[in-house]
Amino acid sequence: MRIVIKIGTSTLAYSTGRMNLRRVEGLCRAMCDLKNAGNEIILISSGAIGMGVGKLGLKGRPSDMPTKQAAAAVGQCELMYTYDKLMGEYNHTVAQILLTADDIRDGRRCENFRNTLFRLLELGAVPVVNENDTVATDEIVIGDNDTLAAVVAADIDADLLVLLSDIDGLYTADPHKDKNAKLLSEVKELTEEILACGGGKGSELGTGGMRTKLHAAKIATEAGIDMIIANGADPDVLYNILDGKPFGTRFIGRRAGGGKGEER
Numbered sequence: 001m002r003i004v005i006k007i008g009t010s011t012l013a014y015s016t017g018r019m020n021l022r023r024v025e026g027l028c029r030a031m032c033d034l035k036n037a038g039n040e041i042i043l044i045s046s047g048a049i050g051m052g053v054g055k056l057g058l059k060g061r062p063s064d065m066p067t068k069q070a071a072a073a074v075g076q077c078e079l080m081y082t083y084d085k086l087m088g089e090y091n092h093t094v095a096q097i098l099l100t101a102d103d104i105r106d107g108r109r110c111e112n113f114r115n116t117l118f119r120l121l122e123l124g125a126v127p128v129v130n131e132n133d134t135v136a137t138d139e140i141v142i143g144d145n146d147t148l149a150a151v152v153a154a155d156i157d158a159d160l161l162v163l164l165s166d167i168d169g170l171y172t173a174d175p176h177k178d179k180n181a182k183l184l185s186e187v188k189e190l191t192e193e194i195l196a197c198g199g200g201k202g203s204e205l206g207t208g209g210m211r212t213k214l215h216a217a218k219i220a221t222e223a224g225i226d227m228i229i230a231n232g233a234d235p236d237v238l239y240n241i242l243d244g245k246p247f248g249t250r251f252i253g254r255r256a257g258g259g260k261g262e263e264r
């Protein structure tokens with residue numbers, strides 16, 4: 001399977017902006033194992049700004065663009081250094097790909113991106129993709145990595161998209177506020193009712209939230225790709241893919257977009 005895995009800032013960093021090493025180590029190990037089992041792994045990693053905040057000793061997520069971009073430039077190095085080190089321990093090679101919305105919109109640049117990514121997969125590397133935050137401004141920004149992950153998954157004809165976050169999946173209501181909220185294990189159609197479960201708000205250092213995840217689900221499922229939202233707190237969650245066990249909320253891909261999913 002060609003699996004796109006997105007790790008959110010809330011999963012890989014503490015609220016201090018420093019990396020949650022235990023968790024990231026576990027996830028890297030599981031991704032290497034998935035690769036050893038014959039899967040292709042494409043990692044979409046957030047956390048550049050969050051890591052930069054920690055490394056530069058800033059008080060919190062900056063609100064002005066130049067400081068955000070400076071933090072991203074610092075944090076992106078930290079991210080790649082860590083992935084390289086941890087996956088290198090299991091003999092896997094990582095490759096950095098930074099994209100903006102313009103790169104996706106421009107036919108030729110998108111083609112170059114796809115060619116590079118496919119070649120990296122043939123060479124056995126793990127592409128690690130993030131938005132090119134240092135140049136992405138309002139006009140060319142994708143804005144959040146849930147959307148970026150779905151766009152990439154659709155562009156490269158992935159079989160599965162997994163969004164790892166700090167929540168177990170999609171609930172019928174906000175589980176922090178409503179104790180009767182129920183986790184939905186499968187979503188076959190993105191009805192108005194489902195979209196209304198989205199709510200708002202991402203984490204302190206990250207960008208997303210359930211709304212961007214549902215937007216990603218729309219892009220992925222329309223491209224025929226199943227998408228899973230799961231809690232990245234326990235790296236074993238990725239082993240459930242290997243074991244074929246259900247986890248989180250699975251959004252079922254449709255054939256209408258011309259992807260690989262089946263009409264169900």
Ligand code: GLU
Nearest residue numbers: 046047048049144145207
């Ligand atoms: N590109 C941003 C970063 O690496 C993350 C965007 C997001 O959290 O969705 O900090």
